[in-house]
Amino acid sequence: MTDISHTRSPSMARNQSPTVKLVLRVVLYILLGLFALFYLMPLFVMITTSLKSLDEIRTGDLISLPREVTLDAWKTAWATACTGIQCEGVRPFFWNSVLIAIPAVMISTLVGALNGYVVAQWRFKGANIFFALMLFGCFIPFQVVLLPMARVLGIMGIAGTIPGLIFVHVIYGLGFTTLFFRNYYVSIPDELTKAAKVDGAGFFRIFWSIFLPLSLPIIVVTVIWQFTQIWNDFLFGVSFSQAGTQPVTVALNNIVNSTTGVKEYNVDMAAAIIAALPTLLVYVVAGKYFIRGLTAGSVKG
Amino acid sequence: MAPILEVKNLFKNYGATEVLKDINVSIEEGDFLVLVGPSGCGKSTLLNCIAGLEPISGGELFIGGQNMTNVSPKDRDIAMVFQSYALYPTMTVAKNITFGMKVRGIDQATQDAKLKQVAAQLQIEPLLHRKPGQLSGGQRQRVAMGRALVRDPKLFLFDEPLSNLDAKLRVEMRTEIKALHQNLGASMVYVTHDQIEAMTLATKIVVMKGGIIQQIGSPAEIYNRPANLFVADFMGSPAMNLIPAKTRRDNGGTVIEIARKEGDPIVLTDPKNADLPEDVILGVRPEDIADPASRTRDDAQVAECVIDIVEPAGADTYVVMQLGGKHVTARLHAETTAKAGVAQPLAFDLGKVSYFAPETGQRLN
Numbered sequence A: 001m002t003d004i005s006h007t008r009s010p011s012m013a014r015n016q017s018p019t020v021k022l023v024l025r026v027v028l029y030i031l032l033g034l035f036a037l038f039y040l041m042p043l044f045v046m047i048t049t050s051l052k053s054l055d056e057i058r059t060g061d062l063i064s065l066p067r068e069v070t071l072d073a074w075k076t077a078w079a080t081a082c083t084g085i086q087c088e089g090v091r092p093f094f095w096n097s098v099l100i101a102i103p104a105v106m107i108s109t110l111v112g113a114l115n116g117y118v119v120a121q122w123r124f125k126g127a128n129i130f131f132a133l134m135l136f137g138c139f140i141p142f143q144v145v146l147l148p149m150a151r152v153l154g155i156m157g158i159a160g161t162i163p164g165l166i167f168v169h170v171i172y173g174l175g176f177t178t179l180f181f182r183n184y185y186v187s188i189p190d191e192l193t194k195a196a197k198v199d200g201a202g203f204f205r206i207f208w209s210i211f212l213p214l215s216l217p218i219i220v221v222t223v224i225w226q227f228t229q230i231w232n233d234f235l236f237g238v239s240f241s242q243a244g245t246q247p248v249t250v251a252l253n254n255i256v257n258s259t260t261g262v263k264e265y266n267v268d269m270a271a272a273i274i275a276a277l278p279t280l281l282v283y284v285v286a287g288k289y290f291i292r293g294l295t296a297g298s299v300k301g
Numbered sequence B: 001m002a003p004i005l006e007v008k009n010l011f012k013n014y015g016a017t018e019v020l021k022d023i024n025v026s027i028e029e030g031d032f033l034v035l036v037g038p039s040g041c042g043k044s045t046l047l048n049c050i051a052g053l054e055p056i057s058g059g060e061l062f063i064g065g066q067n068m069t070n071v072s073p074k075d076r077d078i079a080m081v082f083q084s085y086a087l088y089p090t091m092t093v094a095k096n097i098t099f100g101m102k103v104r105g106i107d108q109a110t111q112d113a114k115l116k117q118v119a120a121q122l123q124i125e126p127l128l129h130r131k132p133g134q135l136s137g138g139q140r141q142r143v144a145m146g147r148a149l150v151r152d153p154k155l156f157l158f159d160e161p162l163s164n165l166d167a168k169l170r171v172e173m174r175t176e177i178k179a180l181h182q183n184l185g186a187s188m189v190y191v192t193h194d195q196i197e198a199m200t201l202a203t204k205i206v207v208m209k210g211g212i213i214q215q216i217g218s219p220a221e222i223y224n225r226p227a228n229l230f231v232a233d234f235m236g237s238p239a240m241n242l243i244p245a246k247t248r249r250d251n252g253g254t255v256i257e258i259a260r261k262e263g264d265p266i267v268l269t270d271p272k273n274a275d276l277p278e279d280v281i282l283g284v285r286p287e288d289i290a291d292p293a294s295r296t297r298d299d300a301q302v303a304e305c306v307i308d309i310v311e312p313a314g315a316d317t318y319v320v321m322q323l324g325g326k327h328v329t330a331r332l333h334a335e336t337t338a339k340a341g342v343a344q345p346l347a348f349d350l351g352k353v354s355y356f357a358p359e360t361g362q363r364l365n
């Protein structure tokens, strides 16, 4: 946000009197503020609603602040809300998602890095075709792979299990992670690899000692991308899980859809925020590296 | 003793394009071989083939008498300095220099001792804890040299190591590399597109063009007896004058006629009485066309030429005229009285003259 002022053309600014400049600046900030408000509105409604009691929701205004702040809805959503016949809140499913996302992100990032390294720096015969097919994999819609994937998981004996879901996410993510790392590594001069070869280093040594240490920005990009994809995934989660291995997104859907009688909006909102929290957190913590990593060139000198 | 490096009938193709054609070259221990040629002629490719970084498409390669044709780079006992220096960006200078030893499992004490020795030799001790990104171009160049030196290999390979430096530093480093070669007595193969670098450094020069070796020889041989028009034109600065001329036999001597812009042709006689075809291209270095007064040689033949351009260059003054339809440069004294547009007597010394066949470009004498 702070960069906005620098991106305006200096020649334009030079021709303007200080008052005109000030007015423009004020207009700019008002506009930006309005946009921010617009985008933050849903989050605001979610948070306030989750802190209200059901009574207050029924009688009150959608966008008013809670008269009485209560965390009851959060407790219910976390530990006791019903997802179908089971009433343990989102907690067990939240951990399922953690157990799926963390290994899947780690494996797909590491393998993607290796793939990218091979494609970019060890141009073997057919490397281009390999990479083209990988890219093609990025654009295959989820729906297309559902049935074949179910069959493969069945044959492997991991249908409906957490390792099964990890496997699915790793496979589906590899196209993207390979693309990210390959594009990062092609900009690294191949003389670096040559120098290391003459120095006596082999395939893995060069990867480990030279390429991985250079890769922090692109690792951050890939981890954020993969984590967001996997954590937010619903279709694979609902297709390849069974009772007890469902991820939090599926549980959230069940909470919202399986309540009978009165809709507990506050619980729904709290559950939704809980489900969204990890991706938000990852972006807040590492977001600036994400932007930097997407735009940065890799090696200088 | 077996040559330290021997390349036999080496071919290299990238798909259908032939990049190197039938390369044969060998050097003895302590030689400084320079591969020189215009950009894109395959010098780096040849060096990469010697290093084992590119597989070769045909031929054989021996290092220290051993057949290394199919040996991986790490087992060829070579070290290489790259044009971009290729320093490992995330490692300190010290780690860059010791990486090769670390990979090869050499013990820490030896690593430290060698690092210290090389750092002292190249005067880079204060830089050891910096990253490559914090170094100037010249410093990076030194570190890259250090990484090669510390390995103490049979053969050093350099790929245009000075081309990214500014002119002054380049000359300094050139001298330093030459001193290094003399002190170490090491065998080196050095790639450059700069013919002055080639002349100053080499004990042996290979001139290449389009993937084909044009000539192999000592700097003096290359300079004085270029094998063809390409070598004659490429080596030396200002370039050798290549003047179309007619020859005839006259009284048992060989007479050469060069057309002037105005008036009769210049008539010279060949001091060695060479047997020549009627049409030749005469190759004369600028320093062999000089002030008559400055020449004591008997066989200098004086002729008058109208000067077109006078170019003072400090120690010398170059004058340009038109002979045989070409611009011809002569190297005169700094104090010369030559003026543009005025005829000036010039002494042609044909003692080291080269003759080339116009059709093939090959040397005739």
Ligand SMILES: Nc1ncnc2c1ncn2[C@@H]1O[C@H](COP(=O)(O)OP(=O)(O)O)[C@@H](O)[C@H]1O
Binding pocket: B014, B019, B037, B038, B039, B040, B041, B042, B043, B044, B045, B046
């Ligand atoms: N990997 C490659 N694939 C195809 N052609 C190449 C490759 N590397 C080099 N070449 C070609 O080989 C020729 C020689 O290149 P190079 O050895 O780098 O020249 P130099 O170092 O003399 O400037 C050039 O015409 C170049 O285009």
Ligand SMILES: [Mg+2]
Binding pocket: B043, B044, B045, B160
């Ligand atoms: Mg080159």
